[in-house]
Structure formats: C-alpha cells, structure tokens
Amino acid sequence: xxxxxxxxxxxxxxxxxxxxxxxxxxxxxxxxxxxxxxxxxxxxxxxxxxxxxxxxxxxxxxxxxxxxxxxxxxxxxxxxxxxxxxxxxxxxxxxxxxxxxxxxxxxxxxxxxxxxxxxxxxxxxxxxxxxxxxxxxxxxxxxxxxxxxxxxxxxxxxxxxxxxxxxxxxxxxxxxxxxxxxxxxxxxxxxxxxxxxxxxxxxxxxxxxxxxxxxxxxxxxxxxxxxxxxxxxxxxxxxxxxxxxxxxxxxxxxxxxxxxxxxxxxxxxxxxxxxxxxxxxxxxxxxxxxxxxxxxxxxxxxxxxxxxxxxxxxxxxxxxxxxxxxxxxxxxxxxxxxxxxxx
Amino acid sequence: xxxxxxxxxxxxxxxxxxxxxxxxxxxxxxxxxxxxxxxxxxxxxxxxxxxxxxxxxxxxxxxxxxxxxxxxxxxxxxxxxxxxxxxxxxxxxxxxxxxxxxxxxxxxxxxxxxxxxxxxxxxxxxxxxxxxxxxxxxxxxxxxxxxxxxxxxxxxxxxxxxxxxxxxxxxxxxxxxxxxxxxxxxxxxxxxxxxxxxxxxxxxxxxxxxxxxxxxxxxxxxxxxxxxxxxxxxxxxxxxxxxxxxxxxxxxxxxxxxxxxxxxxxxxxxxxxxxxxxxxxxxxxxxxxxxxxxxxxxxxxxxxxxxxxxxxxxxxxxxxxxxxxxxxxxxxxxxxxxxxxxx
DNA sequence: CATAAAAATACAATCGATTGTTTTTTTATC
DNA sequence: GATAAAAAAACAATCGATTGTATTTTTATG
Numbered sequence: 001x002x003x004x005x006x007x008x009x010x011x012x013x014x015x016x017x018x019x020x021x022x023x024x025x026x027x028x029x030x031x032x033x034x035x036x037x038x039x040x041x042x043x044x045x046x047x048x049x050x051x052x053x054x055x056x057x058x059x060x061x062x063x064x065x066x067x068x069x070x071x072x073x074x075x076x077x078x079x080x081x082x083x084x085x086x087x088x089x090x091x092x093x094x095x096x097x098x099x100x101x102x103x104x105x106x107x108x109x110x111x112x113x114x115x116x117x118x119x120x121x122x123x124x125x126x127x128x129x130x131x132x133x134x135x136x137x138x139x140x141x142x143x144x145x146x147x148x149x150x151x152x153x154x155x156x157x158x159x160x161x162x163x164x165x166x167x168x169x170x171x172x173x174x175x176x177x178x179x180x181x182x183x184x185x186x187x188x189x190x191x192x193x194x195x196x197x198x199x200x201x202x203x204x205x206x207x208x209x210x211x212x213x214x215x216x217x218x219x220x221x222x223x224x225x226x227x228x229x230x231x232x233x234x235x236x237x238x239x240x241x242x243x244x245x246x247x248x249x250x251x252x253x254x255x256x257x258x259x260x261x262x263x264x265x266x267x268x269x270x271x272x273x274x275x276x277x278x279x280x281x282x283x284x285x286x287x288x289x290x291x292x293x294x295x296x297x298x299x300x301x302x303x304x305x306x307x308x309x310x311x312x313x314x315x316x317x318x319x320x321x322x323x324x325x326x327x328x329x330x331x332x333x334x335x336x337x338x339x340x341x342x343x
Numbered sequence: 344x345x346x347x348x349x350x351x352x353x354x355x356x357x358x359x360x361x362x363x364x365x366x367x368x369x370x371x372x373x374x375x376x377x378x379x380x381x382x383x384x385x386x387x388x389x390x391x392x393x394x395x396x397x398x399x400x401x402x403x404x405x406x407x408x409x410x411x412x413x414x415x416x417x418x419x420x421x422x423x424x425x426x427x428x429x430x431x432x433x434x435x436x437x438x439x440x441x442x443x444x445x446x447x448x449x450x451x452x453x454x455x456x457x458x459x460x461x462x463x464x465x466x467x468x469x470x471x472x473x474x475x476x477x478x479x480x481x482x483x484x485x486x487x488x489x490x491x492x493x494x495x496x497x498x499x500x501x502x503x504x505x506x507x508x509x510x511x512x513x514x515x516x517x518x519x520x521x522x523x524x525x526x527x528x529x530x531x532x533x534x535x536x537x538x539x540x541x542x543x544x545x546x547x548x549x550x551x552x553x554x555x556x557x558x559x560x561x562x563x564x565x566x567x568x569x570x571x572x573x574x575x576x577x578x579x580x581x582x583x584x585x586x587x588x589x590x591x592x593x594x595x596x597x598x599x600x601x602x603x604x605x606x607x608x609x610x611x612x613x614x615x616x617x618x619x620x621x622x623x624x625x626x627x628x629x630x631x632x633x634x635x636x637x638x639x640x641x642x643x644x645x646x647x648x649x650x651x652x653x654x655x656x657x658x659x660x661x662x663x664x665x666x667x668x669x670x671x672x673x674x675x676x677x678x679x680x681x682x683x684x685x686x
Numbered sequence: 687c688a689t690a691a692a693a694a695t696a697c698a699a700t701c702g703a704t705t706g707t708t709t710t711t712t713t714a715t716c
Numbered sequence: 717g718a719t720a721a722a723a724a725a726a727c728a729a730t731c732g733a734t735t736g737t738a739t740t741t742t743t744a745t746g
Contacts, residue, residue: 019726051461056702059398080423118394362696399732
C-alpha cells in the first residue's frame with residue numbers, strides 16, 4: 001500500500017519502461033501482448049496497489065459498470081428484496097448499483113432519472129412512483145440505447161422491458177380461493193387504484209372472480225387506501241368491519257393491509273378465519289409470523305430483481321442489437337396458511 | 344430532446360460561439376461570467392437537453408458525487424432504514440449512493456471495498472460483516488483522505504468516524520427492565536458473539552445488570568445463534584424453554600429472535616408476559632404487530648443513516664482538514680409494550 | 687481620446703484509461 | 717544473411733468537464 005499518491009497506469013508504465021497502452025492491454029489479457037509482459041505488468045500493478053479508475057474508463061468508453069435503480073423506497077420488504085436480487089446479480093458480473101428513492105413523488109422521479117442519465121449508468125431498473133402517470137422522463141434512456149427495465153409497477157404505454165407478475169390473475173386466484181372457502185361477501189382493500197396501477201389489476205381480478213361465481217360486487221366492500229401503511233390499513237379495515245352487514249372475507253392487496261385487517265378483526269373479538277377469512281399479497285416476512293399465519297400471494301421479489309438485472313446485462317453486451325422488448329411474467333401462487341382456511 | 348447524440352458543453356459552445364470554459368463557468372454561476380451570458384447559456388443548455396457528464400467532472404476533479412455504502416444485506420429492516428436515511432440525506436446534497444452487500448462475508452467485503460475505491464467514491468459508510476475481524480482493507484480510504492464512517496457494526500481498533508448506539512448501556516437497560524418486572528431467571532439470545540461485536544456489548548450489559556441486582560449469571564441461560572434468522576431463533580428459544588427450570592424472562596438481542604421466542608412460548612401454551620416476559624432489540628416494524636406487542640430497544644436506524652451521511656458530506660467539503668475522528672453515540676430507549684409488562 | 691483598471695471571455699493543459707494506427711522487434715523462410 | 721510475415725509494443729488521439737493563465741473587451745479616469 002502506497003503512501004498517499006494514487007497509482008495509475010502511467011506509474012506502472014514508467015516503472016517498467018513500457019507504454020501506457022501496453023499496460024492497459026496487459027491488464028486485460030489482450031492477445032497482442034506477450035505472456036511475459038502480461039505477467040510482469042500484473043505483478044507490478046499488484047505490488048504498487050494499482051486500482052483502475054473506473055471514471056476514466058467510463059468516460060473514454062462512454063459507459064460505466066453501473067446500473068441505476070429507481071424505486072419508491074428501499075424500506076418495504078418487497079422492494080428491499082428486489083434490490084437485493086439486483087445487487088447480487090449485478091455484482092456477479094462486476095457491475096455496481098446506484099440506488100435512488102422517489103418516495104412515490106413524480107417530481108423526484110423525474111429529477112432522479114436525469115441524475116442517473118448524467119451518471120452515465122449502463123442500464124436502469126425502475127419501479128414507478130405511485131403518482132407517476134407520464135413517463136416521458138424515461139425516453140432519454142431508450143433514445144440513447146441504455147437498456148431500461150420496469151419492474152412490478154410498470155407503465156402501460158412504454159415500449160421497453162418489463163418484469164411483472166400477472167396481477168389480474170393473482171387477484172382472481174386470491175378471490176376465488178376465498179370463495180372456495182365459502183365466503184360470499186368479500187371485502188377488498190386496495191390503494192391508489194385511481195392511478196391505474198397494479199392494484200387496479202388486482203381489483204379487476206377480484207371483480208371478475210366474483211362475477212364468475214355470480215356474486216354481485218358492492219361498492220361499499222371496496223376500500224381505497226391513501227397510503228400503504230399499517231395505520232391506513234387499520235382505518236380501512238374498520239370501515240369494512242363497521243358495515244351493517246360485515247364481510248365474511250377480505251382480500252387485501254398487500255400484506256400490511258392484511259395484517260391490519262387481522263389485528264382489527266381480532267380486536268373486535270372476531271375469529272380469523274372462522275368469522276372472517278383474510279388473504280394478503282406479497283408474502284412479506286410478517287405473514288409467517290402474524291397469528292394466525294397469513295394466507296397470501298407469493299411475489300418473487302428477489303427473483304424479479306435478478307431477472308431485471310439479467311435483462312440489463314444481456315442488453316448492454318449485445319449493444320445496439322435492440323432485442324425485442326417484451327414483458328416477462330413471473331409466477332405467483334396462492335399460499336394457503338391459517339388466516340383463510342375455513343375448511 | 345435530441346435524437347441520439349449526447350449533448351456536451353462543446354455543442355453548446357459551438358452553437359453560441361463561446362469557449363467551453365465559459366459554458367462550464369456560466370452553468371455554475373461563476374462570478375467572472377456576465378449575467379447576460381449566463382442566462383443565454385442556461386437557456387440553450389436547457390433547449391438542447393444538456394445533462395452534465397458526471398464522469399468527466401469526476402475524473403478531472405478526482406472526486407465524484409457518490410457515497411459508497413457497504414452493508415451485510417439490504418433486506419433487514421434496520422439496514423434498509425439505515426440506507427434510506429443515507430440516501431435521502433445524500434440526495435439532498437446532490438450525492439448518489441452506491442450500495443453493496445457483503446452478505447456477512449469477509450472476502451466479499453474486501454473485494455467490494457476495493458471496488459468502491461476504484462469507483463472513486465467521495466466517502467464510504469460501512470456496517471461490518473459479521474465475519475470481519477481484520478479491517479485493513481479500509482485503510483486505503485483513510486490514507487487517501489476519503490471520509491470513512493462505520494455505523495452500527497464497527498471495529499474497535501480503527502481510527503475513523505463511528506456512529507453507534509451504546510450497546511452495553513442498552514443491554515443493561517433491557518435486562519434491568521426485566522428485573523424490575525420481577526424476573527429473576529433471565530435468558531439471553533445473542534448471535535456470533537465470539538466475534539466481539541455489538542452483540543457482545545449487549546451481553547456485557549446483560550451480565551452487569553444481573554450482577555448489579557445480585558443475580559448470578561448462568562451459562563445455560565445464554566444461547567448464541569449461528570445466524571440471525573427466524574428459524575435459528577426458534578431453535579435457540581426452544582433450548583431455553585426446554586431447561587428443567589424455565590427462565591421467566593428473555594432478553595433477545597434482536598426483534599427477530601424475540602419474535603421467535605414469543606411464538607415458541609405461545610406454542611407451548613405459555614403466556615407472555617405472565618409466564619415469561621420478553622424484550623427484543625431494534626424496534627423493527629414487526630414489534631408493533633406481533634401479539635403481544637413486543638417491548639424492545641429503539642434503534643434509530645434512519646437517524647444513524649442521516650448522521651453518517653452528514654459526517655461524510657461535511658468531511659468531503661472541509662477537505663484534508665482532517666476533523667477529529669470520533670464516535671457519535673445515539674440514544675436508545677426501552678420501549679415498553681405488552682410482552683414484558685408484568686405489573 | 688489615451689491609458690489604466692476591471693470585467694469578460696478564450697486558450698490550453700489536465701484527469702486516467704482506452705484504442706486505432708504506426709513503428710519496432712522478433713520469427714520464419716529461402 | 718536478406719526479406720517478408722507475424723508478433724509485440726509504442727504513439728497519439730480521445731472521452732467531457734474543469735481550471736489556472738492569458739488575452740480581449742469594456743469601463744472608468746484624467
């Protein structure tokens with residue numbers, strides 16, 4: 001380890017009396033450099049504590065070994081698992097990950113997209129802010145051939161890679177499961193559905209499942225949360241539980257909401273699932289811990305992160321080949337635990 | 344938005360028939376550039392869709408607007424909150440955050456530290472891998488005057504900034520709280536304590552609290568988990584509950600472990616806190632949800648992230664001023680909820 | 687209006703790695 | 717040993733923003 005001076009290829013070149021181009025090529029095993037020289041260069045580089053300056057390489061090549069990740073927050077279990085999946089996959093290929101949190105603000109998202117662009121990231125993975133309807137701030141990546149993947153919360157009308165689950169089908173399955181358990185009056189907790197997002201899709205599944213089984217949807221049974229928090233979940237659950245005719249089942253579009261519902265029901269002395277069956281969405285860690293254990297829809301967070309990263313990596317390498325941009329659907333399952341099992 | 348060509352200050356310079364140096368200075372309101380020119384340059388830059396290339400700036404100035412964050416994982420609630428705090432604070436000052444997960448592996452940590460160094464991050468915030476005992480791989484940052492903050496899991500013998508809670512005091516408080524509730528036979532769940540880490544400190548607090556109240560520590564009452572997971576927690580809890588003389592209180596060094604203990608106790612028909620009082624550590628989201636609500640020690644994750652980032656930012660600016668490197672202690676509190684309240 | 691002082695802008699080197707092209711060295715062949 | 721071919725290494729430009737220094741333009745003053 002040297003004193004305070006940063007070691008560059010110039011220092012190595014000087015020491016070995018070679019050209020910097022030779023050093024640069026030797027370090028990456030270029031075929032025009034002799035074995036002997038390669039060995040010598042690597043040895044000295046090691047000794048001098050040389051660490052390549054990725055900025056210089058990135059500037060020259062106009063690309064970095066960095067993937068930008070833009071998500072609403074990192075603290076939700078689903079998103080932190082997603083990020084973990086991205087980071088692990090990127091790391092394996094020598095890529096770094098820059099994280100930004102939009103905090104569900106459209107303005108923040110626009111500004112952060114610009115910042116990522118300025119950082120010359122090699123690719124971008126984004127889960128949209130809840131308030132985002134216009135996505136033109138992502139156009140800059142596409143027009144510069146920077147691979148862009150939307151994951152989980154994706155826009156409808158943007159032609160790029162998307163990694164999602166089939167939220168409609170999942171909502172349908174969840175609801176049908178409750179119906180199979182004998183529920184006939186099923187409440188639904190959703191959030192920000194007016195933005196036409198994934199919650200809306202789940203709700204569509206809910207509605208169609210009811211329809212299929214000849215149950216007439218009631219508006220009073222659907223509660224739209226302002227934010228996906230425990231407190232809002234409790235408020236919304238109580239709205240359902242306060243109805244003159246109480247629901248006998250609840251499909252919550254997220255585990256936090258489902259947990260709120262369980263707690264609210266228990267607080268009133270109701271038995272879950274006997275009095276009211278509840279199913280959530282996401283398979284957050286808490287679903288295995290809450291009493292009764294929460295039935296839920298699996299949501300393969302880490303896998304989605306991994307696949308998103310793989311798409312980025314593949315499309316960086318195959319340069320302008322402009323692979324067909326498509327939607328990757330991942331499987332979900334109804335995970336039946338205690339909270340919904342009436343039989 | 345332009346077609347496909349990336350806009351640089353050269354393009355702006357050409358269009359306005361000015362020198363690039365003028366453009367560069369105008370864009371940052373340098374006082375030697377006239378108001379008129381500044382306005383003109385900014386207008387055209389905006390029109391042309393100019394986004395500064397942070398690589399070029401970073402290369403020239405030998406510093407980036409980036410903070411490296413190296414943590415065991417991003418999926419633990421404490422760490423994701425920590426990261427969130429860092430990211431928000433950094434973002435406010437125009438800094439980006441690169442995330443890396445050591446997955447508690449020493450080798451990964453060493454390699455990632457090198458990678459961060461190669462990325463020329465302006466500062467580094469690290470929470471050590473559990474398996475790390477030697478920290479010489481962080482020396483490169485100090486010797487290059489790159490501010491380095493260790494947070495939460497910090498090394499003993501490294502002279503740099505540290506942001507931690509007083510784990511000893513917290514362990515003491517938690518244990519004393521149980522004693523005040525009338526517990527006399529208090530079990531302790533800890534993890535990897537042989538590495539001499541923060542868990543060890545909490546255990547020291549536990550032991551001293553017992554001593555202060557004339558309770559003789561028993562080795563059988565201390566269980567050391569191999570990993571901090573729910574499953575390992577259950578195993579460890581059962582070891583305690585299987586003792587011929589069962590403990591009447593448990594201080595778990597983390598909320599996951601505490602939750603495992605609650606569930607394991609309940610599964611045996613034991614009442615919490617009547618039969619056995621339990622207190623955790625961290626104040627994870629789950630502690631408010633588990634039944635009974637979990638008493639715990641607050642652990643100001645987001646705040647620790649914020650402060651760590653602030654230290655970095657401050658010490659980047661004050662360049663080589665080499666502020667005195669010290670330990671910042673944050674407050675913790677005993678958060679008494681249901682799981683420990685016998686009175 | 688000449689000249690000094692101040693203001694505004696231009697010039698040119700720099701950061702460190704990469705890479706297309708050229709030159710030098712080595713090897714092969716007659 | 718001369719010459720062509722192949723191999724190895726050197727040369728030099730480049731990426732885009734920054735910044736110390738020089739130059740030009742403007743303003744002020746007698």
